[in-house]
Amino acid sequence: MVAAEAPAALAPPSESPAPSLSRDWADEVLYFVVVDRFADGDPSNNLQVDKSAPGAFHGGDLVGLRKNLDELASLGVTALWITPVVKNIDGFVTGAGFPDWGYHGYWADDFHRLEPRFGTEEELVALVEACHQRGIRVLLDVVYNHPGYLSRYLKNPETRGWLRSEERGGCGPDDVTSCVSGLPDFKTELPEVAKYLLDAQLGWGRRSGVDGFRLDTVKHVDHSFWKEHRRRTREELGQDFFLLGEVWGGDRESLDPWFSGDEMDAGFDFGFQGSALAWVQGRGRTVAFDHYLRSRGKVRKGYHLAHFLSSHDVPGALFQLQGDKVRFRLAATLQLTTSGIPVIYYGEEVARPGGDWPANRGDMPWGDRSLEPGTGLPRDEALREYYQKLISIRRAHPALSRGKHQGLMTDGDLYVFLRHEPESGDAVVVAVNRGEAAASLSIPWPEAWSGADAEDLLEGGRLSAGPSLEVSVEPLSARVLGRAR
Ligand SMILES: [Ca+2]
Ligand SMILES: [Ca+2]
Incomplete structure (x- = not known):
């Protein structure tokens, strides 16, 4: 275990001091990485890795990400969101028609351990420090709603009562008590369960030094939990500890109950992808698209919308545009010149083709660099240069982020x-x-x-x-x- 006190800055004294991290979150450009699919910096932790299988682990880890932060820094992004890093279930499910493992991190088996395939706690701390040295803030993805299928929490007699599950019954009909995707559902309304989960995740927050959490499956957990979560993150992790929540299908209006209760700082606007892609393809009137973009500015003061063109849960933009990079550039232009926190999904800036699930979680293309996973996958460097340009313009012009x-x-x-x-x-x-x-x-x-x-x-x-x-x-x-x- 690493001591709560973070070690001193890694940079030697001769280097310039680390850039300030005290920016308004409205000005951030966020880059989202599925850790397993980005960069393998330590082959010795590759257990059951099979790059040819879409649902298997592909070897990416925290060391690989840290060693390749220049990829993010040179793109110009200012914040990094990483998929959950806690130990996931071993083994796989087959409902999708192929062996599907917890490589994405959303199927926890132990909230108190790191996934050994991703690395160690020291390596997580080193990643966060290296990001901070580059002026990049970090959001850690955390899940409170559910563990993985048949996790230890369901097997252990002391904790199985914490769960509603298809095996044991109790899955409810509503958002909060249903078993999302057939996953066991934590009874987060029980103080003992809430305390266990909060202690575990806030512990990672404190020891790793991350700047905030990306919250998974927000609408499947009750508001009283999120209020307690906010109280504790402020108290234990700092007043500015940032919370970006995923309310599936959310938009400015449907997110507002979580903002009005001050349960989180930001939420994903699921409307941007469809609106922007429709517009660049000539569908829908321009005046309607303008109305939509203007309406985003009406988000509750002090709170933020985050908008993406691609993610791990939807078919990516370039795929939806049938590979039309010309229109994709228009969509990227709109993403980086309109309000909200833009979220770039790893590899879309080099035209990773993506696809429908699970192809939307493919390997980071590294071209001729000998870096797994993704060596040999083609990169569109001209598109990346266009992104660099857009990001640098956004960062130089507060009107684009806050205007x-x-x-x-x-x-x-x-x-x-x-x-x-x-x-x-x-x-x-x-x-x-x-x-x-x-x-x-x-x-x-x-x-x-x-x-x-x-x-x-x-x-x-x-x-x-x-x-x-x-x-x-x-x-x-x-x-x-x-x-x-
Ligand atoms: Ca590895
Ligand atoms: Ca739930």
């Missing part, structure tokens, strides 16, 4: 909107053309630019100030314009 959203041209295939952040005065105009013909942007020169020239943030180049801003937007392309410096 108000105002539709300027919403009546056709050319969609133009302004992001404006009054506090800093920052303002950015985004124009996305989903049409097959070139289109013309024509709007009055944005007031927020105060008569200054404009700059093409994506392509470079300067536009002279005038009474109006008039530029062409090529078919299926985007322009992002800011005030010239």
